[in-house]
Amino acid sequence: MMKRLQLFIAAFAILAFNPLLALASDHIPLQDFCVAINDTKNGAVFVNGKFCKDPKLANAEDFFYLGLNIPRNTSNSIGSTVTLVNVAQISGLNTLGISLARVDYAPYGGLNPPHTHPRATEILVVLEGTLYVGFVTSNKDNCLITKVLNPGDVFVFPVGLIHFQFNIGNTKSVAFAGLSSQNPRVIIIANAIFGSNPPWDLDIKVY
């Protein structure tokens, strides 16, 4: 019992005093920016997992992306297409803890299926169309919180929670989303459960 208590106190102390373990989202940068590059030439330094370009050599292109106005093709099995603008597209986003996505939805039924971003909260604004959106809170409530969104409406999906958007209008829909990570990643629930490689070898009765 005493041993267990000591373990608990030790674990608590580690979590409480080590912000690196307690923080799941991106860290605050220690410099103006760190334009990501792959090599160490041109005076690069190593920060937060990537080499940074010498700041004196940074230019506008390092912070720029174009073409997010172009509608994307939604002729696929789910009727939606996500266009990511994260550190892979804008190397100047490295260490800044933010990124963007454009989502196109096919008329009636275009779906961005239930998924989660393990490291990012998402704030979504609808530009065109009508979306039914929602997220589910964690155990044990598993409360489904939903809303119908029209152009100009903004909705937030809290970090880690499973969420979706579904086009219930008879026109195509477009939304833009800001995410609080330079690389939020995505876990699509159906892919994780039914599409894993190799398949889950468990007799799971929960679905």
Ligand SMILES: *[C@@H]1O[C@H](CO)[C@@H](O)[C@H](O)[C@H]1NC(C)=O
């Ligand atoms: C780094 O290399 C990867 C893989 O070769 C490439 O996809 C990426 O665009 C490169 N990034 C930069 C900033 O050059």
Ligand SMILES: *[C@@H]1O[C@H](CO)[C@@H](O)[C@H](O)[C@H]1NC(C)=O
């Ligand atoms: C959209 O994608 C589908 C399936 O790949 C293709 O058949 C169609 O031609 C594309 N439409 C446009 C406008 O590019």
